[in-house]
Amino acid sequence: MNKKLTDKLRDMSDTNLLLTITLFVFVIMYLCAVIFLGEGFLKPQTFLNLFNNNASLIIISCGLSLVMITGGIDISVGGVMALVCMSCAVNLDLNGGNVFTSLLIALCIGLAFGIGQGLLIAYLDIQPFIVTLAGMFLARGLTTIVHTNPFNVENEQFVHLRETRITVPGLGTVNKHGKYIPAYIEIGVLVAVAVVIILFAVLRWTKTGRNFYAVGGNPQSALMLGINVKRTRFISYVICGLLAGIGGYVYFMHVGSGSPSHASGAEMNAIASSIIGGTMLSGGVGNIIGTLFGVLSLCTIKDIVSSIGLDDAWWTGITIALMLCIFLVIQSVIMVNKHSNKPSADSTDEKTAKKSAG
């Protein structure tokens, strides 16, 4: 088994190849941050804060990856998150609800958007971009109709939940005064990790999961294989909507307030994360673990930019765009090379072959 590296690369499936690139870049980037920017990035808490601050982004990116693997797109997730935050905040503080009712509301909003958009896209064959664009407008508009002004939630039960910290044993650091400070994660991180693991398992090992890839790779052949293409598409949007609801609640737990401007641009961040994570918008290629690292890479860049001390708001945009650009070009060059070296291999054939082999 002493193959050359290039041969190995060529034999990988698209999904694994892109995942490898993502992992590689993330590790290099974090190492660079540690080497050039010093100790801040060495602390375990800095690493855990990547999760603490972006648990909601991880969750919605997973949903988006699923939809993108199936060959669609969902740009309503940011709006749904804002709507969830506002509705839960109003429920908790103004309508005397408790944590459970608010959680129920969050899940219902997510499901409702997922089912509605899924029906329109899968069964009425309307372009996903237009439907979810309408979804985004609807969610953003409803947010201001529910309540106009931003406010902080003061419900005791919720504040207690929000401030719950789970300490991670063995990762604490000793500060200047010799006091031991334990490293912690928020509850949202557990939810995010659970979502990543469940989705990864579903996509990897279940029949439904493989159907998503088949439908995204080539709907026509999927149909001929006896897969219910419409239902598979529908399910992907329902899951994405549900995850947007969950992500919205996790975001709500992180910020603890409702505001119409919450999660603005979250959908684009999620799409960017998925792409950096190796999901292709054309469908059929992608990996949830890659998406996780896509989010982490995106957020590491943000951290690096702010710790260098550049004017945050403007430079973040430019650096993320640069990174996205580099990633896209690398991906495209590699894919083109790979496919031109193997002219006979049609991508779907290859994937099916890999599936049966692996």
Next chain:
Amino acid sequence: MKNFLKKLVGMQFFIPIAALLLLALFNLIADPSFFRITLGQNSNGDPVLSGYLITILDYGSELAILAIGMTLVTAATGGQDISVGAGIAIAGSVILKMLCGSNTRPTELQMPIMLAFFIAVLVSIAFSCFNGVLVAYFNIQPMVATLILFTAGRSIAAWINNNELPIISSECSRSFSYFGNFIPGIPIPTPVFIVAITIVIIMLLLKFTTLKLYTQSVGINPKSSRLNGLNPELIKITAFAILGVCVAISGLIKVSRLSTINYSVIAKDIEMDAILAVALGGNALSGGKFSTWGSILGAYVIQFLTTTLYKLNVSSDALPAYKAVVIIILVVASSATVREKVGRFFKELSSGNASAPGAGKGGVKA
């Protein structure tokens, strides 16, 4: 009669025109004064036309211009450019930078407005071609490729002017505000003329060159276009370049309206409206055949809707919700599946009860 209606519904312009008529009818019933156009005077004593219809024509201009370019990009690449809003911010920023120089409150313009505009066009084309190269040569999907500029564009716009907000006051130059408002003595808003000129140029271009044919063939099948001796890459980049020009024109109108710029707010979400205009115009978002007139109509339908909602005292924050409902109704009504099903339903109805008059008519109409 039946065949005529069938033909009518089959037309590409059916949806935008039907939507326009419905909106007009709604306004006519709700408040006939919607259609009143009055000749008044503005603060400078010049005659100006005012009224809701004029507002629609005036403020729909940027969208209509963008929709033209977006149609070409959609047709050639089968994807959409989501960076046009950011592009407008960049173009506007370049124009102001060129006119003001290093001073943010200039007392006189540094160069002729047309020269500044020309530079903005060049910059805009350069950015658009960057998108085009990513799409054409690297085979990245347009939405993803333009996501790059979407993320960075407003930052670049702010960076061009060092994050300052230059203002061109009326003492400095009165003619700068003509592009977004009124030219003294002419009661019709200038953007309407700019749209008209743009449309005429584009239409001449499409009519007398092979651009339309080539764009459609590349959009339908790039591989077979190549086999027929076309250069798909070049045509895709041309489409993006034309969109770049459209973006620069919209940018000029936008900054001229305000005489200044706000990087994070200017032309916000206009990309979504532009894509919607293309879709409403009956163009397939997956590329291929296209109709620029459809998109232009679509743009004015959107503006008509926005103005109607404003008139009903809907707050600007809640506006998207109502817009969304209308969009959903429109796309559902225009979806092939629904049309077919409704058509079949009425056909069955009329075949079951052949004497029922007007059943076929109702079926096609729905």
